[in-house]
Amino acid sequence: MSEKTKNALLSIVASLVCIVLGLAVGFLVLTCINADNALDGMARIIKGGFHLKPKGIGSEIAQAAPLIMTGLSVAFAFKTGLFNIGAAGQYTVGVFGALYFALILHMPWYVCLLAAMICGAVWGAVPGIFKAYFNVNEVITSIMFNWIGLYLVNELMYTGVPGMYDQKTTRTYKLSSASPSSLIPDLGLNAVFKTNSTTIAIFLAVAFAIVVYVILSKTTFGYELKACGFNKDAAKYAGINEKRNIVLSMTISGALAGIGAGLYFLSGASEWNPQVSTALPAVGFNGIPVALLALSNPIGVIFAAIFVAHISVGGSYLPTKYYQPEIADLIVAVIIYLCAFVMLFKEMIRRSLGKKKRAEEAAKESGKGETK
Amino acid sequence: MFLLIKFTLLYAVVLMLVALGGMFSERSGVINIALEGIMVIGGLAGVFVLSLLGDKMPAPLLVAVSILVSALAGIIYSLLLGFSAITLKADQTIGGTALNMLATAIAIVIVKAFNNSAATGNGAASAKLTYSNAAFIYKIGPFTINIFLIIGILLLICSYVFLFRTKWGLRLRSCGEHPQAADSVGINVYQWRYIGVAISGALGGIGGFAYIVPSVTTWNFEVGVAGAGFLALAVMIFGQWKPFNIAAAAVFFAVFRSLANISDSTVLANLGLSKNIYSMMPFIASMIILAFTSKNSKAPKAEGIPYDKGAR
Numbered sequence: 237m238s239e240k241t242k243n244a245l246l247s248i249v250a251s252l253v254c255i256v257l258g259l260a261v262g263f264l265v266l267t268c269i270n271a272d273n274a275l276d277g278m279a280r281i282i283k284g285g286f287h288l289k290p291k292g293i294g295s296e297i298a299q300a301a302p303l304i305m306t307g308l309s310v311a312f313a314f315k316t317g318l319f320n321i322g323a324a325g326q327y328t329v330g331v332f333g334a335l336y337f338a339l340i341l342h343m344p345w346y347v348c349l350l351a352a353m354i355c356g357a358v359w360g361a362v363p364g365i366f367k368a369y370f371n372v373n374e375v376i377t378s379i380m381f382n383w384i385g386l387y388l389v390n391e392l393m394y395t396g397v398p399g400m401y402d403q404k405t406t407r408t409y410k411l412s413s414a415s416p417s418s419l420i421p422d423l424g425l426n427a428v429f430k431t432n433s434t435t436i437a438i439f440l441a442v443a444f445a446i447v448v449y450v451i452l453s454k455t456t457f458g459y460e461l462k463a464c465g466f467n468k469d470a471a472k473y474a475g476i477n478e479k480r481n482i483v484l485s486m487t488i489s490g491a492l493a494g495i496g497a498g499l500y501f502l503s504g505a506s507e508w509n510p511q512v513s514t515a516l517p518a519v520g521f522n523g524i525p526v527a528l529l530a531l532s533n534p535i536g537v538i539f540a541a542i543f544v545a546h547i548s549v550g551g552s553y554l555p556t557k558y559y560q561p562e563i564a565d566l567i568v569a570v571i572i573y574l575c576a577f578v579m580l581f582k583e584m585i586r587r588s589l590g591k592k593k594r595a596e597e598a599a600k601e602s603g604k605g606e607t608k
Numbered sequence: 609m610f611l612l613i614k615f616t617l618l619y620a621v622v623l624m625l626v627a628l629g630g631m632f633s634e635r636s637g638v639i640n641i642a643l644e645g646i647m648v649i650g651g652l653a654g655v656f657v658l659s660l661l662g663d664k665m666p667a668p669l670l671v672a673v674s675i676l677v678s679a680l681a682g683i684i685y686s687l688l689l690g691f692s693a694i695t696l697k698a699d700q701t702i703g704g705t706a707l708n709m710l711a712t713a714i715a716i717v718i719v720k721a722f723n724n725s726a727a728t729g730n731g732a733a734s735a736k737l738t739y740s741n742a743a744f745i746y747k748i749g750p751f752t753i754n755i756f757l758i759i760g761i762l763l764l765i766c767s768y769v770f771l772f773r774t775k776w777g778l779r780l781r782s783c784g785e786h787p788q789a790a791d792s793v794g795i796n797v798y799q800w801r802y803i804g805v806a807i808s809g810a811l812g813g814i815g816g817f818a819y820i821v822p823s824v825t826t827w828n829f830e831v832g833v834a835g836a837g838f839l840a841l842a843v844m845i846f847g848q849w850k851p852f853n854i855a856a857a858a859v860f861f862a863v864f865r866s867l868a869n870i871s872d873s874t875v876l877a878n879l880g881l882s883k884n885i886y887s888m889m890p891f892i893a894s895m896i897i898l899a900f901t902s903k904n905s906k907a908p909k910a911e912g913i914p915y916d917k918g919a920r
Contacts, residue, residue, distance in 0.1 A: 269721045319701055370899040375641065375701055376845070377898070379838045380891045387891075391884035515830070524705060558724075562716040569710035573688070576698035576706060 247536075250581040251529050255543070258571035262563060270558040280553045281564060284546035287553045294429025296542070296549045298505045299519075301437035302327070303541035305496025306523030308448050309360075309489045311532040315452055316485035317465025322363055322378025323493040324520025325385035330356040330494030331508055331517075332389045334501050338418035339400050339409055345420045345502050352498030353491045359385055360490015364483035374486065382516055390510040407507035420502045433505035441499060442538055444492065449534040461485050493520065518565070522548075525568050528575035544568060614752065615866030616859065619836075621760040622819045623865075624858035626840035628767050629811030631849050633686075635771065636804025637784035637797075639912045641704030642689045643812050644837025645711030646682045648829070650813025651820040652715045653681030655827060656722075658739035667743035671755055675814060682813020683806045685711070690805040694798055697914035708837075715829040735829045741821045754822040756814075763811065768851040780804055784908035787915040797915045815840070835891075839865070842894035848906050864890040 262281065266274040285292030306323045313320035320326075333355030337348040363377035393400045393408060402409045411419055412432070420435040428434075452458040463471040464481045472478045496519070500506065526544055530536030551564020574581075626643055633640035640646075657674040665673065685707070692703040716735045723734060744755045771777035782790040783800045791797050819836055820827050843861050847854030868886035 265717065269717075321701075321705060366895070366899060370902055372895075372898045372902045376838075376841060377895065379835075380842070380895050383835050383838075383891045384888050384895075387884040387888040391882055394884075395882060521705075521709060524702075528702065560717045560720040560724075562713050562720070566710065566713035566717055569706055569713050572706035573692065573703060573710060576692050576703040577696045580696055580698070 246582055246585060247531050249585055250578045251531065253581050254529065254571050254574040254578055257574055258567050261570045262567035265563055265566060266559065273555065273558050277554050277559050281547060281550035284550035287550065290429045291431055292549055294431035294434040296545050297438050298431065298433045298503055299549065300542045300545040301441040302496035302500035302519050303522055303526055303545050304441040304445060304538055305499060306493050306520055307526030307530065307537040307541045308445055308534060309492035309496070310523040310527035311530060311534060311537050312448060312492060313485060313489040314527055314532040315465060316461045318374050318482070318485055320360070320378060320486065320489045321375050321524070322360065322382055323523045324516040325378065325382035326356040326359040326490040326493035327497045327517055327520040328389050329359040329385045330497030331501050332392060333494065334498040335400060335408055335508060336397065338411055338415045338502065340397065342415045343418060345418050348418050348502055349495060349498040352494045354494070356494015356497065357487045357491035360493065361483055361487040364486025368479040368482040386516055393508060394510040401510060405507065407509045410507060411502065411504045418502060419504050420499070433503045435503040437499040437503050444495065445534045445538050452534065493523070522568060525572040525575065528572055528578065531578070611870045612866060615869045616862045617757055618754070618822055619865045620859045620862035621756050622815050622836060623840050623843045623861055624855050625760055625763065625811050625818060626815035626837060627843040627847060627854045627858060628764065628851060629808035629815065630841055630844040631851070631854060632804045632811070633808035634844070634911045635784045635849060635908055636780050636801045637787060637908060637910045637913070637915065638693050638801055638805050639700045639704065640689065640805065640808050641701055641841070642686070642707035643840055644833060644835070645708040646685050646809055646812035647816030647819060647833045647837045648711040648715050649685040649816070650678040650682035651816035651833065652718065652829065653813070654678030654817035655737050655739055655820060658821070659737050662740050671743050675759070675817065678813045678817035679810040682809040682816070686805050686809025686812065690802045693914065694801045697916065700912055712832045719829045736826055737829070738826045741825055744821055756818040756822060764851055764855055771851065784910055787910050791917065801915070839890055839894065842898060846894070846897050846901060849908065861890050861894065864893050
């Protein structure tokens with residue numbers, strides 16, 4: 237076993253420790269609320285979509301696609317030394333881009349997806365510009381732009397652009413009836429899973445993950461972006477335009493989140509409700525645990541996203557007589573809290589295995605610098 | 609005009625309290641992005657006291673108990689941030705973000721479970737709690753003053769005196785500026801950072817309670833506190849980590865924030881702008897201000913960097 241695979245294995249084990257601990261806390265909560273049904277509840281969460289085959293698996297896949305994208309968005313920013321907490325806002329603006337091109341302009345789905353991507357990119361670029369040229373922390377800016385984006389999109393969809401909001405359903409018009417040509421093709425997947433929102437979106441998301449992996453690990457461009465993340469000053473000294481790269485990183489990160497919005501809403505999985513004006517889409521924030529669980533590895537993001545979607549779908553199958561579906565959110569939040577010290581777990585596992593040459597590995601590790 | 613003053617005071621006190629909390633944490637060297645979550649937990653605890661004991665206690669006692677409970681809940685929750693950021697030296701932004709998400713989830717689960725058991729498990733429980741806020745509001749002439757205004761002013765003065773006029777304040781600040789130097793003269797950096805985070809938890813908890821209680825008598829915990837904790841962070845930066853500047857910044861932001869509340873019932877309605885536009889305003893204003901003030905920001909030098917005794 238080479239050092240590299242050993243390290244990768246260790247990362248996977250550390251993430252699994254986070255997951256197991258998070259699930260244990262979830263079980264504790266279930267027991268506190270209603271001890272008699274706790275085992276059944278836990279089984280439903282762990283089974284996820286498999287509780288209700290094949291429909292559950294279908295909706296799990298439909299939910300995983302946007303999560304992969306927001307996870308990639310956060311992971312990409314992490315790799316370049318930025319914390320993109322604004323994926324939720326970029327996703328929201330992406331929703332508007334996708335739905336405007338679909339409902340108003342009746343464009344084919346790939347054009348709508350492109351529109352979602354551009355909208356997300358613009359919304360991601362702004363915090364990048366603020367960071368690079370005004371020295372404002374990107375975390376604060378992206379949070380502010382989350383809310384600005386949410387109110388703006390709600391305003392535009394509700395009254396700003398006529399023809400998007402359906403008074404009857406208090407949501408935007410259904411794509412399947414208003415503009416079927418804008419739906420992402422399902423190639424028979426809907427028939428397999430007996431759903432109406434399982435499309436090829438998941439394959440597109442996986443393809444994007446591979447593209448991001450190639451950009452980050454195999455190209456000069458990706459190397460320059462990562463160099464800025466490791467050490468801004470050293471990158472500048474080496475002749476890299478660090479300000480431009482910060483803006484580019486955030487732009488790409490925003491674009492990925494925007495694509496996520498497109499993949500979800502162009503699948504016809506849901507309609508936007510502009511009346512709920514205080515809720516940012518959870519899928520944007522869930523990109524953070526996905527990226528952390530995957531230790532910002534684009535390929536790992538695919539599996540982490542499927543896991544988070546699995547847990548959320550499982551939560552929705554909890555018997556509401558005793559439990560709240562939000563318990564799934566709680567488990568995910570506990571997992572992120574634990575992910576904050578995943579490095580510590582890694583170190584503990586390494587130590588308990590009694591590996592020699594630890595110092596040497598640690599020196600190599602800090603060179604790789606996982607999350608930030 | 610009365611309405612504008614009323615809502616401005618309401619929000620200014622909240623933003624000031626929470627921003628002061630953020631100031632204590634950051635002055636001690638810990639970035640507290642979890643303020644939003646701390647507000648939710650503090651508000652949840654206080655509102656629970658109100659709805660459970662509301663009719664069983666005399667009004668002044670009820671006010672004191674509920675505020676203390678909200679502060680205590682905030683402290684306990686903030687210690688989770690302290691544990692990850694100080695003891696385990698984990699990334700402070702990630703830990704804070706996790707706590708924000710966790711707070712809303714905890715609040716919804718607890719309130720729904722509570723309502724569910726109260727309604728003998730019909731399964732359709734909402735995340736709303738109803739309570740009476742009469743004990744918190746006093747009428748003086750045309751003004752309605754809520755108790756948090758007085759508490760807020762007192763805490764503002766206390767914060768200033770503590771931070772800039774006592775040796776403890778100096779110690780706390782030194783941990784955020786140069787922890788190695790502080791350690792070299794025998795100040796326990798870990799302990800002072802915990803104190804900073806705990807004070808921010810108390811102020812954040814009271815702030816969350818103050819955000820919820822005076823204006824309405826039913827609160828839906830699915831909403832959380834709608835970004836007020838993040839606005840407070842902007843207030844803190846705009847106030848340059850100084851108590852009285854923070855108070856002024858809070859009033860400034862509160863004016864923008866209250867425009868959304870009064871837009872329907874005043875001359876502003878004639879402008880024909882919708883509520884969404886007004887809701888955006890405080891966030892846009894904070895972005896513009898941050899863009900101009902951040903270049904020469906006086907942030908505590910060591911904030912966000914976990915203190916490692918062995919580091920040189």
